[in-house]
Amino acid sequence: MQPSFPFLFSGGVPVLPQHQILARLFWMRWATIAGELLVLAGAHFWLQIALPLPALLALIGLQVLINAATWGRMRWVSPAGQGELFLQLLLDIAVLSALLFFSGGATNPFVSFYLPALAAGAATLAWPYALALALCALAAYSGLVYFYQPLHIHDQGQAMAYHLAGMWINFSISALLITWFVTRIAAAVRSRDGELALARERQLQSQRILALGTQAAGAAHALNTPLSTVAVIVGEIRRDMAGNAALAPYQEDLRVIEEQIAVCKAALESMRLDADAQADRTAALGPWLATLIDGWRLRHPAVPLAADLRWEGAAAGQLQDLSQILLTLLDNAAHAIKARNADGEVRLSLAADDSAAAKAGRKTAIIRVADNGCGIAPELLARLGRMPVDSRSGGQGIGLMLAFAAAAHMGGRLQLRSAPGAGTVAELQFPVS
Template identity: 50%
Template sequence: MQLLAILKPLPQHEALGRLIWMRSIAVTVEAFGVVVASIWLHVHMPVEPVFLVLGLLAMFNIWTWWRMQQPEAVGNLGLFIQLFVDIAALSVLLYMTGGATNPFVSFYLPTLAVAAAILPWRYALALALCSLVAYSAMMSNYVPLHVMDHDMAMSYHLVGMWANFALSAGMITWFVGRRSRLLREKDAQLASAREQHLKNEQMIALGTQAASAAHEMGTPLSTIALIAGDLKHDFAQQAQLSVYRDDIATIEKQIALCKASLDRMKVTAGGDAASAGVPVEVEEWLAQFIEKWRLRSPAIQLKLHASAPDARIRNEQDLGRILLILLDNAAHAAAATNTAADVSLSVEGQSARIRIEDRGPGIAPELLKRLGSEQVKSSSGGQGLGLMLAFATARQIGAHIKLTSRLGAGTIATVTVPLHEA
């Protein structure tokens, strides 16, 4: 399982992982072809320089595999460099093995097909031009191959063209098919995340309506309570009305229950939250948010350390959704080990940094790299959809989420939010 986790690329390195496999296949086939041509078919070629180029390409592939283990995405420029190295290495190999007369000269096509599938058209066009220039140059400049059996030269060439076609078609079909399947899976995950997001939006709208109803009902309920108090006083003064004292007491109790329910509704719905787009002081807002969150998990010991005087932010509602997911995860981890959790707020440059730390069981490294990027089934029963929504929301408001964890030592989630410039 550990080996499979290492070989499986992260979601942000899916294309890079496919390139590694394609390059590995190409280097293996090319090395095998050189051995067969030089030993079995007695074709004279510069074997040592050819294997030197293949060795360098294999070393580059190993370095690429190491780079794939890092969570940072390579980006379009990095993928362009990867494919350019493949085209450059293939050009050198073709130059030393017959140039345009080599039956494997159309091996440029799988690389160009990959470029067209994963890169912007400018990068793909640049690679196509590089391939065209190299191919054109090798029409007249190359190291010729010498075949001992001249009568079989054409047969060898035809067999090589067949092998080149079969390998190129297989690699293109495999890459495009795999990428299409992964894109469909990602679309399905995003659709599920959007559906969950819509449900959350509906819950927020329902909470807003509940808060509005609580405000509207508060005044008439207070009036009823005042009248009930006056009636109780009047009944105490008149003996003939004493039979209604128990009824008035019951009414007062029911009014008290209604008022308590409305108060809880206000807190749960967040009726006092600032409106979207209006800058709020992050320290005061975070303290209020944490107090409201405690009602969700009253058994969890949560400590807040805030130091951000006069720091203001926007999009506090979106930030609240992010923190709600991260705090719920921290509470779940803390409950598993019966430990406390900490929340700290600090200002660094033009950003506010909110750090949520638990002392739970931690997250496995191979799982940690994938959280927030794809749907992941964890040992605790979660599917990772909450973190996918949190990361997507953070990108929308210009924030950044970083997760660090050690097995047995807990997890730290850091949210960096840009400050509002006065």
């Protein structure tokens, strides 16, 4: 079966993680073959060394066939096990031993070509396989000390110079191959560790959000009865005030209490909506934001809010997440203005994203919520949205934790910028249709 997945190289090496080690062995073998051909050409044409070219070229052709089989193996989904990787490296050592047998054995300056294969085995195999591979290489090297076809060099006076030059070339190639392979393996390990750490962090954050959601559901259930009781008491007070002129000045306070009770009941009612149906619904972004702002103004009638919703033609889904984020940001901005005890204003704007993501074909909206309140201290700003924190307004930072999680859930990003005394800007980027 041929899997349909993208390829990393034009030759067809798959990107799947289970083939990364095979891919590195594949390219290291090609580098070795290229080095062997260059050395063979130099020894034959430049140094005029008599070599059994048919046998050596046949062995290099065998390496090419092994690499072709490796390329075909990487087109399958199932990963290569330790035994298969051990066999691949053992074949490399066997072919190299045969090449050395026909070209001077242990006297060949390229005998340390065993080292890249051993380094690859030590980096990728379990210790029993790595030990077995090292013993096989040691046995082959020991055998080549006694069994080999000697090299016939016409210029015996330059034999030592040739040998030293070959050792230098061998060291250079081996060092480059080992460094390349080990650094790539180390980079893959670091990348995997980073992904595991990120996965653990996301899991812990999901557990926190789930716990907070459970607590919110319990709080909503617990608040329903007290709110109903307060509503009944307010209704009785209003009836008692109907014929009492002395209580007339409190009519406005009573009206405010009734409005706040209505807001609380509406919030509890919205929590009972079907979350999946709400998440799947799509609405025009501008009108939906206008409705959200009108509802928010009922909760904070004393806080001025200027809205710029001139961007038209965008529609958004996952409205439940978007509503939770924006209400949290607007509430925080209102609290910041009240804490400053001065004239202030909350500003909300909607605009299209003209960054690289938008140029790549992804339609993205940016909603900014800004205030000219008291601002946020740098040490507190670094922790907001990532962990519960105590703030001067008495909050715990849980709303922002939920907002950051909701932004990530809807494929967006939430950023906060602030300086003490200079206000705060919250910027939400998210995909739209």
